Amino acid sequence: MHAETLLLLVLGAVAVLVAVRWVAARTGLPAAALLTLVGILYAVLPGPNITLDPDLVLTLVLPPLLYSAALDSSLTAIRQNLRTVISLSVLLVLATALVIGLGFALFVAGATLAAGIALGAAVAPPDPVAALAVGRKAGLPPRLITLIQGEGLLNDATALTILGVAIAAAQGDGFSTPAAVGQFLVSAVGGVAAGVAVAYGVRPLRRLRSDPLSSNAVSLATPFVAYLLGEAVHVSGVLAVVVAGLIIGHNNPSWASGASRLQTNAVWRLVDFLLEGFVFLLIGQQLPSVIDGLGVYETSTIVIAASITIGVVLLLRPLWLWLTEHLPQAMHMRLTDQDLDGDGEPNDGSHPTGRLSGREIVVLSWAGTRGVISLAAIFALPLTTESGAPFPDRELLLFCAFLAVLVTLVGQGLTFAPLVRALGLRADEADQARLRNLARMASVEAALARLAEMEAEEHDDVDDKAITSLRAQLTTRLNRYRKRLDLLDSAEAGEIPLSPQYEAALRLRRTVIDAQRHELLRWRDVGRLPDESLRKLERELDHEEGLLPSRSQQ
Structure with a gap:
C-alpha cells in the first residue's frame, strides 16, 4: 500500500471517529458499535481495505489500551472485589474455553477438542470498552464499574495463555493437564513479577516530574517496556502491563507532579480515543476475509459451530454469575454499606457489599461484549501445523469468533444502555x-x-x-x-x-473568565501583547476554568 493511500485511510478514519463521536454524544448510542457497523459498511464497498495483523495488535495496540485502563482503575477497589474479579477473569474464561471446546468436539463434524478450546479461549475475554463507556454515562454503581474494569484488565492474560496451550495441542504436541496448569501459573506469577519490577523500576524517574514532557514520554513508554519484558522472559506480557499500570496509577498522586498528571491524562485520553476508534473500525473491516474461507464447509456445520459459540458466550456468563453468587453464605464477604472504612462515613459504593443482586447479575451478564482481542487471538492461529498440514478448521474458527464479536459488540452494545435504564440500576x-x-x-x-x-x-x-x-x-x-x-x-x-445560587455563581465565574479571554485577545490583535505571552495567560485562565466543577463533579 502506497504511503499516500495509507495517509488517506488514516485521515478518513480520523474523520469517521470525530463524526461517530458526535453522533454518539447526541443519540446515546455506543460509539464502539457504531464504528464497527461503519467498518463493515466500508469493507463491502470497493477500495483498499486493511487486514488485521495480530502481532501488530498484540504488540502495539493492546499494551497502551490496557495500561491506560489500569491507570484509571482502582487497585484498592479491585482488591476488595478480588473474589468476583478472579472468578470472572480466570475461572469463567477457562470454563468458556472448555465448554466451547467440548461442544466442537462432540457436535461439529471433524472438529478437534484443541481447535475448539482455541476458539473458546479467543472469544472468552470480554472487551469492557463499550460497556464501560455506556455504563459510566448511565451512572452504574461504582462496584459494577470496578468489576467490569477488573475483569477486562485480567482476562486477556488468561485467554492468551490458554490459547497458546490449545495451539500447541492442535499442532500435535499433545495436551497434558499438569503441564498446562504449570505453564499458566508460571505465566501468571511471572507476569505479575514483571509488572511489579517495571512499576518500581520507573519510580526513580519520578525526579523528572518537574519536567512534564519527560514524564509524559516515560508514561507512554512504560506499557511497551512491561510487555516486552514479560514476553522476553516467556511470561504474560499482558499481565505485566496491567500490574504495572495498577501500581503506578495507585501511586501516581505521590509519584508525579500536578503539571505532569494534567498533561499525561490529556495525552492518554487522546491515545484511547484514537486507538479504540481505529480498533473498532478494523473489526468491521475483517468481514470479507472471514467469509472468504467458508466455502469448503457445509451449511449445517457452520450453523452448528456458530450456534455453539454464540450460545456459550451468551448463556454461560449469566449462569456462571448466578451460580457463583449463590454459593453458601460463608463463602461470601459479610460486609454492609455502613462504615466499611471505620471513618464514621457511609460506604461510597466501591466496596463489596455481599452478594450481587438479580439486577446486578443481569447488567454484568450483558456487559460481556467481545472486541479486538478476540479477533487478534483467533487471527494469530497459524496457517499450518508443524507437520505442514493446514491448521484444523481455521476458517471456521475465524468466522465463529467474528460472529461472537459482532453479536455482542453490536447487539449487546446497542441495548446495554436501555437495559440499565429499564432496571433502574443507578449509582446514588x-x-x-x-x-x-x-x-x-x-x-x-x-x-x-x-x-x-x-x-x-x-x-x-x-x-x-x-x-x-x-x-x-x-x-x-x-x-x-x-x-x-x-x-x-x-x-x-x-x-x-440543583441550587440556583450555586449554578448562578458558576455561570458568573465562567462569564468573567470569558471576558478576560476576550480582553487578552483584543490586546494581542492591537499589537500590545505578544502571542507567546497570550498563550501563557490563556493557560492560566484555562486552569482556572478547569477548576470549576461540572454537575457530575459536585
Whole structure:
C-alpha cells in the first residue's frame, strides 16, 4: 500500500471517529458499535481495505489500551472485589474455553477438542470498552464499574495463555493437564513479577516530574517496556502491563507532579480515543476475509459451530454469575454499606457489599461484549501445523469468533444502555457528591491547620498578611462546601439537588473568565501583547476554568 493511500485511510478514519463521536454524544448510542457497523459498511464497498495483523495488535495496540485502563482503575477497589474479579477473569474464561471446546468436539463434524478450546479461549475475554463507556454515562454503581474494569484488565492474560496451550495441542504436541496448569501459573506469577519490577523500576524517574514532557514520554513508554519484558522472559506480557499500570496509577498522586498528571491524562485520553476508534473500525473491516474461507464447509456445520459459540458466550456468563453468587453464605464477604472504612462515613459504593443482586447479575451478564482481542487471538492461529498440514478448521474458527464479536459488540452494545435504564440500576449520585464534598472539606481543614502551625512557628520568610489572605480564601471555600453539603443532605431519591445560587455563581465565574479571554485577545490583535505571552495567560485562565466543577463533579 502506497504511503499516500495509507495517509488517506488514516485521515478518513480520523474523520469517521470525530463524526461517530458526535453522533454518539447526541443519540446515546455506543460509539464502539457504531464504528464497527461503519467498518463493515466500508469493507463491502470497493477500495483498499486493511487486514488485521495480530502481532501488530498484540504488540502495539493492546499494551497502551490496557495500561491506560489500569491507570484509571482502582487497585484498592479491585482488591476488595478480588473474589468476583478472579472468578470472572480466570475461572469463567477457562470454563468458556472448555465448554466451547467440548461442544466442537462432540457436535461439529471433524472438529478437534484443541481447535475448539482455541476458539473458546479467543472469544472468552470480554472487551469492557463499550460497556464501560455506556455504563459510566448511565451512572452504574461504582462496584459494577470496578468489576467490569477488573475483569477486562485480567482476562486477556488468561485467554492468551490458554490459547497458546490449545495451539500447541492442535499442532500435535499433545495436551497434558499438569503441564498446562504449570505453564499458566508460571505465566501468571511471572507476569505479575514483571509488572511489579517495571512499576518500581520507573519510580526513580519520578525526579523528572518537574519536567512534564519527560514524564509524559516515560508514561507512554512504560506499557511497551512491561510487555516486552514479560514476553522476553516467556511470561504474560499482558499481565505485566496491567500490574504495572495498577501500581503506578495507585501511586501516581505521590509519584508525579500536578503539571505532569494534567498533561499525561490529556495525552492518554487522546491515545484511547484514537486507538479504540481505529480498533473498532478494523473489526468491521475483517468481514470479507472471514467469509472468504467458508466455502469448503457445509451449511449445517457452520450453523452448528456458530450456534455453539454464540450460545456459550451468551448463556454461560449469566449462569456462571448466578451460580457463583449463590454459593453458601460463608463463602461470601459479610460486609454492609455502613462504615466499611471505620471513618464514621457511609460506604461510597466501591466496596463489596455481599452478594450481587438479580439486577446486578443481569447488567454484568450483558456487559460481556467481545472486541479486538478476540479477533487478534483467533487471527494469530497459524496457517499450518508443524507437520505442514493446514491448521484444523481455521476458517471456521475465524468466522465463529467474528460472529461472537459482532453479536455482542453490536447487539449487546446497542441495548446495554436501555437495559440499565429499564432496571433502574443507578449509582446514588447525591451520596457520591456528598463524599466528594466531605473530602474537600477535610483537605481545606488540613490546609487551615497547616497555616496555623506556620503562623505559630513564626517563619521569617512568611508574611502575616499573606497567611491572613490565604486563610480567608480557604475559609470562604470551606463555608461553600458546608452549604453544599447541607443541600446534599436534603437530597431525595439519590439525585444531586440543583441550587440556583450555586449554578448562578458558576455561570458568573465562567462569564468573567470569558471576558478576560476576550480582553487578552483584543490586546494581542492591537499589537500590545505578544502571542507567546497570550498563550501563557490563556493557560492560566484555562486552569482556572478547569477548576470549576461540572454537575457530575459536585
